[in-house]
C-alpha cells in the first residue's frame with residue numbers, strides 16, 4: 001500500500017508539474033506586466049506636471065505683456081530690452097509655479113529660453129524648456145508657444161503715443177482712446193514737420209485690437225463706413241513698416257520685424273481747409289528715427305461728415321491703395 005502510494009504521488013507530481021510550470025510563467029508575466037505599468041504611471045505623473053506647467057505660460061506671458069505695457073504708459077519710459085525684461089518676468093512667475101511641487105516627489109525645473117516677435121504680428125513667441133524628475137524617470141520637453149496679444153482678457157495698451165509725447169505735454173486716456181491734446185502737434189512742430197497744427201486734439205486707439213476688415217481693401221466698402229467703424233473701434237493692421245509690439249515697448253515706431261499700424265485721426269471738430277498734413281498712420285507720424293525725417297505728408301480724405309463734424313484723415317497713395325481709398 002505504502003509503496004503504491006509513493007508511486008501515485010510520484011505520478012501525480014509529474015502530472016501536476018506542467019501546471020506548476022504554467023503558474024510560474026504566469027507569475028513571471030504578471031511580474032513583468034506590473035513593472036511596465038509602474039514605469040508608465042511614473043512617467044505619466046511627470047508628463048502631467050509638465051503639461052500643467054506648460055498650460056500656465058500663455059496666461060502668465062499675457063499678464064506680463066499687459067503689465068509692461070501699462071508701466072510704460074505710466075512712466076513714458078521705453079524698455080531698453082523688452083525681450084529680456086519680459087523673458088525674466090515670465091521666468092520669475094513660472095518659478096513661483098514650480099515651487100508648488102517642492103513638497104512632492106517630483107523635481108521640477110522650468111526655463112524660459114526666449115521671448116521674441118512672432119511671424120504673426122498679433123502674437124509673441126515664447127520658447128521654454130521643462131525637466132521633471134521622479135525617481136529614475138526623467139521627462140524633458142522643449143516648447144514654442146505663440147501668445148496672442150489681442151486677447152480681450154488681457155488688453156494691451158499701445159505704448160508708443162505715451163513714450164513719444166511724454167516730453168511734449170503727454171497723451172491722456174479717455175475711454176478706450178488715446179487723446180493727444182497739444183502734445184502730438186508740439187512733438188511734430190519741434191521736429192519741423194509741416195502742418196503739425198492739423199494734429200491738435202488728435203486721437204488714436206488705446207488698445208491693440210486686430211482689424212476684422214481683411215483684406216484691408218474692404219475699408220473702402222459701403223461708402224467708407226467700414227473705414228469709419230475701423231477707426232472708431234481702434235483697430236490695428238498688419239504692416240511691414242509699422243513696429244511689432246515688443247519694439248513698441250522699446251519706443252520704436254518702426255522696426256525690421258513684420259509689425260502693425262493704426263490710424264491717428266485729427267479731431268472731427270476741426271473744420272480745416274488744409275489739404276496736406278502728415279499721413280495719419282502711426283509709424284509715419286512717429287518716425288523720428290535719425291538721420292532725417294521719416295514723416296511724410298498725405299492728402300486729406302473726408303470719410304464722413306454730418307455738416308457739424310468732419311471725419312477726415314490724411315493719407316499718402318500707398319496707404320490709400322492698401323485700404324481701398326481713391327488715390328490722388
Ligand SMILES: [Zn+2]
Nearest residue numbers: 211213230235
Ligand atoms: Zn481696419
Ligand SMILES: [Zn+2]
Nearest residue numbers: 244247255257
Ligand atoms: Zn520689432
